[in-house]
Amino acid sequence: xxxxxxxxxxxxxxxxxxxxxxxxxxxxxxxxxxxxxxxxxxxxxxxxxxxxxxxxxxxxxxxxxxxxxxxxxxxxxxxxxxxxxxxxxxxxxxxxxxxxxxxxxxxxxxxxxxxxxxxxxxxxxxxxxxxxxxxxxxxxxxxxxxxxxxxxxxxxxxxxxxxxxxxxxxxxxxxxxxxxxxxxxxxxxxxxxxxxxxxxxxxxxxxxxxxxxxxxxxxxxxxxxxxxxxxxxxxxxxxxxxxxxxxxxxxxxxxxxxxxxxxxxxxxxxxxxxxxxxxxxxxxxxxxxxxxxxxxxxxxxxxxxxxxxxxxxxxxxxxxxxxxxxxxxxxxxxxxxxxxxxxxxxxxxxxxxxxxxxxxxxxxxxxxxxxxxxxxxxxxxxxxxxxxxxxxxxxxxxxxxxxxxxxxxxxxxxxxxxxxxxxxxxxxxxxxxxxxxxxxxxxxxxxxxxxxxxxxxxxxxxxxxxxxxxxxxxxxxxxxxxxxxxxxxxxxxxxxxxxxxxxxxxxxxxxxxxxxxxxxxxxxxxxxxxxxxxxxxxxxxxxxxxxxxxxxxxxxxxxxxxxxxxxxxxxxxxxxxxxxxxxxx
Numbered sequence: 001x002x003x004x005x006x007x008x009x010x011x012x013x014x015x016x017x018x019x020x021x022x023x024x025x026x027x028x029x030x031x032x033x034x035x036x037x038x039x040x041x042x043x044x045x046x047x048x049x050x051x052x053x054x055x056x057x058x059x060x061x062x063x064x065x066x067x068x069x070x071x072x073x074x075x076x077x078x079x080x081x082x083x084x085x086x087x088x089x090x091x092x093x094x095x096x097x098x099x100x101x102x103x104x105x106x107x108x109x110x111x112x113x114x115x116x117x118x119x120x121x122x123x124x125x126x127x128x129x130x131x132x133x134x135x136x137x138x139x140x141x142x143x144x145x146x147x148x149x150x151x152x153x154x155x156x157x158x159x160x161x162x163x164x165x166x167x168x169x170x171x172x173x174x175x176x177x178x179x180x181x182x183x184x185x186x187x188x189x190x191x192x193x194x195x196x197x198x199x200x201x202x203x204x205x206x207x208x209x210x211x212x213x214x215x216x217x218x219x220x221x222x223x224x225x226x227x228x229x230x231x232x233x234x235x236x237x238x239x240x241x242x243x244x245x246x247x248x249x250x251x252x253x254x255x256x257x258x259x260x261x262x263x264x265x266x267x268x269x270x271x272x273x274x275x276x277x278x279x280x281x282x283x284x285x286x287x288x289x290x291x292x293x294x295x296x297x298x299x300x301x302x303x304x305x306x307x308x309x310x311x312x313x314x315x316x317x318x319x320x321x322x323x324x325x326x327x328x329x330x331x332x333x334x335x336x337x338x339x340x341x342x343x344x345x346x347x348x349x350x351x352x353x354x355x356x357x358x359x360x361x362x363x364x365x366x367x368x369x370x371x372x373x374x375x376x377x378x379x380x381x382x383x384x385x386x387x388x389x390x391x392x393x394x395x396x397x398x399x400x401x402x403x404x405x406x407x408x409x410x411x412x413x414x415x416x417x418x419x420x421x422x423x424x425x426x427x428x429x430x431x432x433x434x435x436x437x438x439x440x441x442x443x444x445x446x447x448x449x450x451x452x453x454x455x456x457x458x459x460x461x462x463x464x465x466x467x468x469x470x471x472x473x474x475x476x477x478x479x480x481x482x483x484x485x486x487x488x489x490x491x492x493x494x495x496x497x498x499x500x501x502x503x504x505x506x507x508x509x510x511x512x513x514x515x516x517x518x519x520x521x522x523x524x525x526x527x528x529x530x531x532x533x534x535x536x537x538x539x540x541x542x543x544x545x546x547x548x549x550x551x552x553x554x555x556x557x558x559x560x561x562x563x564x565x566x567x568x569x570x571x572x573x574x575x576x577x578x579x580x581x582x583x584x585x
Contacts, residue, residue: 021050025103028068035064038077038099047092050099054084057101065105066137071168071175072106109135112174116147118181123150135175140166144179151183155216157242157252158184187217190243190251192225197258200234204292205256208232209240210328217252225328227363229258232323234293236261263288271580273478276486277307295321304342309477309486311342329360333370344487345497346469347379354393368395374420380469381496388423389468401439405556406583408441408449420471429461431471437585447513453585455480457503460533464491464498472499475527475542478578480505482525483544483563485576491531491539500529500539507585511550519557521548523584524566543567544576548584556582 021038023029033039037053037060045053054077065073077084078100080093111133116125127133129143144161151159162182168175192211194202209225222240229238236259243253268282283299301315317337325332334355341348356370372391378384395416401407412435419430434456441449457473464472477486490497505527513519523546530539546563561578565571578584 020097021099021101023101023103025101025105027105027108028065028070031064031068032061032101032103035060036101038101047094047096048090050096051079051084051087051089051092054079054099055087055089058085061101061103063137065103068105069108069110069134069136070105071109071135072170074104074106076100076102078102107173109168109173109175111135112169112172112176114143114177116143116177116179116181118183119147120150120154120156123147140177140179147179147181149219151181152217152219155186155188155218156183157187157217157219158246160184185246185250187246187250187252189213189215189217189221190247190253193243193253193255195255195257197235197260199260199263199288199291200258200293201291204324205229205258208293208324208328209256210324211254214251222254225254225256228324228328229256231360232287232293233295234261234287235259261287269581271478272578273307273486274575274577275307276304276309276477278305279303280305289320293323295319297321307486310344311347313339313341313343315339325357327359331358331360332356333358333368341470343469345380345474345490345499348376348468348470350374350376350470354391356393364398364400366397366399368397369393376468378469380498382465382493382498387427387468389420389427390423391418391420393418401437406552407437407439407451408446409439411439412437418471420468427462427466427468429459429467429471431467432456432458432460445513449509449511451507451509451511451583451585453505453507455503455505456535458533458535459501464493464501464531467501469499472501473503473529474499475503475505475529478561478580478584480525481527481542481544482507482523482561482578482584483546483565483576484525484527484542485574489527489529489540489542491529500531501533502528502530502535502539504528504535509584517552519550519552521550521561522546523548523561523563525563526567541567546576550583559584 023032023039025032036057038050038057041049041053057077058075061075079087080097111131114129114131125143126146129139148159160182161179163180165178166175189212191213192206192209194205197205208228210228211225212221226238226240229235239257241255243255247253263286265285266283271279279301281299281301283297286296288294289296296318298318303313304310305312315337317335319333319335322332336353339350352372352374354370354372356368358366358368360366370393372393374389374391377386393416398413401410401412414435417430417432421428436454438452439449459467459471474487474490475481476484476488491500507523507525509521509523511519511521526541526543528535528539528541530537532538543566544563545566546561548559548561550557550559559580559582561584563576565573
């Protein structure tokens with residue numbers, strides 16, 4: 001017994017030797033290389049590892065040949081001249097000089113007679129799965145999967161393979177395929193059976209999921225229900241599965257297995273600008289306030305600390321949202337905010353309340369409508385006044401970015417308009433704002449990203465002196481033109497500066513990854529502010545340019561931008577520094 005144990009330990013602890021693995025094959029080399037465990041072994045692998053990988057490679061390499069359409073191939077793997085299949089798993093030699101993988105793929109087969117029956121109405125087999133096409137095995141599985149999916153899409157949830165005959169005709173180098181499907185009955189959605197959640201009521205979970213009980217089964221509806229539950233943020237995990245058995249009257253129960261997330265969360269943010277000063281922000285979030293996946297988010301921000309942009313700004317607000325209100329894709333919201341904006345050209349103390357609904361029209365398109373009440377006291381160079389506005393905010397957002405925190409592909413569009421009127425009728429108008437962003441990456445591992453942003457704003461119906469000061473447009477600073485002082489571009493009225501009635505801005509960035517978590521950035525920003533609601537009629541523009549550094553972290557990239565003026569009489573006169581978390585856009 002002791003002797004056997006000693007021999008086994010000696011085998012495991014064999015000294016590492018230099019081995020060479022050669023692949024001898026004329027066809028399908030890429031597929032064979034990718035499939036081989038031997039070819040993937042590290043240089044310091046032991047002889048025992050090589051023997052184990054070689055014995056496993058026979059099946060893997062044959063599977064790779066089938067995937068490429070070769071059904072009469074032969075595989076030989078020799079270890080120093082001995083066929084690996086003849087070497088016992090625990091009888092590896094003490095050293096290995098050479099491993100040779102010799103493959104004769106034989107002729108490539110084409111499809112002969114092919115059939116997958118029955119087919120769902122208005123469905124067709126893929127063009128690659130047809131007589132005369134290369135008989136790749138993955139084309140067979142793909143055609144079967146698409147045929148079953150076509151039946152499932154119209155309600156036959158239990159469609160499956162009932163019979164199959166796959167015959168290789170070596171004399172003709174052809175592969176005949178005959179697959180029979182059993183569609184089963186057309187099913188309707190049964191009840192949604194909920195388990196795993198202790199904090200959210202089953203009734204609310206069913207409301208949020210919005211699974212149409214009694215309607216014809218649809219995989220898309222199951223996926224949509226899972227997305228709605230995940231979108232609440234209340235659950236750590238969401239899994240919707242179909243019952244294995246068919247219920248009464250050809251119904252199919254769906255099981256929702258949920259896991260509750262921690263109900264509370266908090267976070268904070270920090271941003272620094274050499275001109276705008278320090279900005280501190282924080283939030284507290286409750287994910288399930290009333291037991292129905294309602295969310296309450298309280299957030300505060302203090303900005304302009306030690307800045308050169310007026311005084312210190314304050315903001316404290318809260319947002320309550322209730323999913324699945326008037327339908328599974330409609331969310332109710334109620335927001336309130338108290339704020340002070342002490343800007344170079346105005347001072348506003350404001351209380352605002354807004355309520356309304358947002359609706360998810362698709363995975364990436366959301367619309368929002370509400371009604372708001374705003375009470376403000378405003379001081380400008382022209383007047384000191386108080387007013388109460390009734391607002392009607394409308395918004396639409398289309399987000400097709402691959403990563404909202406640090407996008408490299410896709411685009412983002414947001415358009416909002418806010419008609420407003422004061423309760424005394426003295427102030428009336430509408431503010432329109434649009435934000436468009438696009439991203440394109442290329443090179444090794446998408447190491448170079450071009451990012452572009454366009455902004456548009458227009459104020460109609462109210463003059464520059466009538467409109468609320470914070471509804472007017474300025475340019476300059478981190479959100480518009482980096483390198484230019486904060487809100488440095490406005491409209492000159494009788495020697496006093498005010499915001500404009502129109503705005504156009506553009507930001508261009510080139511982000512180049514130089515190391516795994518480090519990227520260098522070059523940027524050029526421009527901004528235009530006009531005195532009329534139509535850009536280009538009466539206004540001015542300015543530009544800024546600079547370089548930046550990004551360091552990727554688990555919570556987003558840390559951003560450092562250095563910008564300076566790129567237009568006007570003070571080109572390159574000042575250096576502005578911006579530090580924050582997340583990309584500039």
